[in-house]
Amino acid sequence: MASIFSRIVSGAIPAAKVYEDEQTLAFLDINPAARGHTLVICKEELPDLLSLAPEQVAAVARATQVVARAIVAALQPDGFNIVQNNGEAAGQTVHHYHVHIIPRWRGDRVLSPWRPGSATADELHAIAAQIIAQL
Numbered sequence: 842m843a844s845i846f847s848r849i850v851s852g853a854i855p856a857a858k859v860y861e862d863e864q865t866l867a868f869l870d871i872n873p874a875a876r877g878h879t880l881v882i883c884k885e886e887l888p889d890l891l892s893l894a895p896e897q898v899a900a901v902a903r904a905t906q907v908v909a910r911a912i913v914a915a916l917q918p919d920g921f922n923i924v925q926n927n928g929e930a931a932g933q934t935v936h937h938y939h940v941h942i943i944p945r946w947r948g949d950r951v952l953s954p955w956r957p958g959s960a961t962a963d964e965l966h967a968i969a970a971q972i973i974a975q976l
């Protein structure tokens with residue numbers, strides 16, 4: 842069964858499309874967190890960031906910048922968030938790689954991505970060493 846986004850790519854279901862190229866498609870989120878909330882997807886149905894080929898990562902990043910620039914010009918938000926969820930624990934509901942562009946206006950309070958925590962320098966360096974060992 843094709844994902845809901847693959848069905849948008851094929852034209853089987855409608856979407857408010859704003860941008861398309863060979864590898865990517867962008868359309869407005871059907872349940873927008875803010876005016877102009879847009880999704881940029883990889884046309885190939887791959888679940889998450891780790892599944893993409895480097896060229897696909899680059900293509901989505903490029904399209905995200907193109908579309909974000911147009912959103913800023915058209916809607917003149919005070920800023921915007923780029924959000925990209927991987928896995929259910931991270932809030933991903935559609936398992937077809939996509940990036941959210943969420944325009945923001947001062948004081949809108951539509952998104953609060955995390956609460957700052959704390960860690961000692963030793964803890965940070967220990968985690969850094971674990972990550973570096975996998976690169």
Ligand code: AMP
Pocket residue numbers: 845856869870871872873880925926932933934935936
């Ligand atoms: P995520 O939680 O990162 O997987 O985000 C999935 C997003 O897809 C949500 O913000 C939904 O509102 C959006 N969405 C689901 N179905 C559609 C659709 N048919 N057209 C546009 N956006 C959709």
